[in-house]
Amino acid sequence: xDNQRTHPYQSAAGWIxxxxxxxxxxxxxxxxxxxxxxxxxxxxxxxxxxxxxxVVAMLVFITGYRAMFTVRQGAVILLGVAFxxxxxxxxxxALSYVRMPTI
Numbered sequence: 001x002d003n004q005r006t007h008p009y010q011s012a013a014g015w016i017x018x019x020x021x022x023x024x025x026x027x028x029x030x031x032x033x034x035x036x037x038x039x040x041x042x043x044x045x046x047x048x049x050x051x052x053x054x055v056v057a058m059l060v061f062i063t064g065y066r067a068m069f070t071v072r073q074g075a076v077i078l079l080g081v082a083f084x085x086x087x088x089x090x091x092x093x094a095l096s097y098v099r100m101p102t103i
Contacts (some may be wrong), residue, residue: 043097050094057087 028031029088037045067073 046097047094050090050097051086054087054091054094057083057090 060083061080064076064078064083067076067080
């Protein structure tokens with residue numbers, strides 16, 4: 001039975017992500033091919049990626065919280081509150097990183 005609730009590109013996006021993940025896992029499994037990154041450059045990019053993840057988590061939280069005013073409640077609000085916790089933990093992780101420069 002064909003599920004009519006799926007987006008037409010949903011299956012293609014899954015296959016593309018899988019196709020991208022296989023070479024990445026193969027590359028990560030060979031330590032001799034991995035890059036050596038300077039510690040300060042690593043800290044910078046680590047902070048950039050962490051803050052991007054915090055912003056995305058907070059945007060999901062705001063979207064879920066705003067669902068309180070619409071007909072779609074329930075799981076959307078729960079998902080939003082869960083992402084608030086994810087964003088908060090991710091932000092605390094970024095601040096507690098050992099080599100994090102002082103703010």
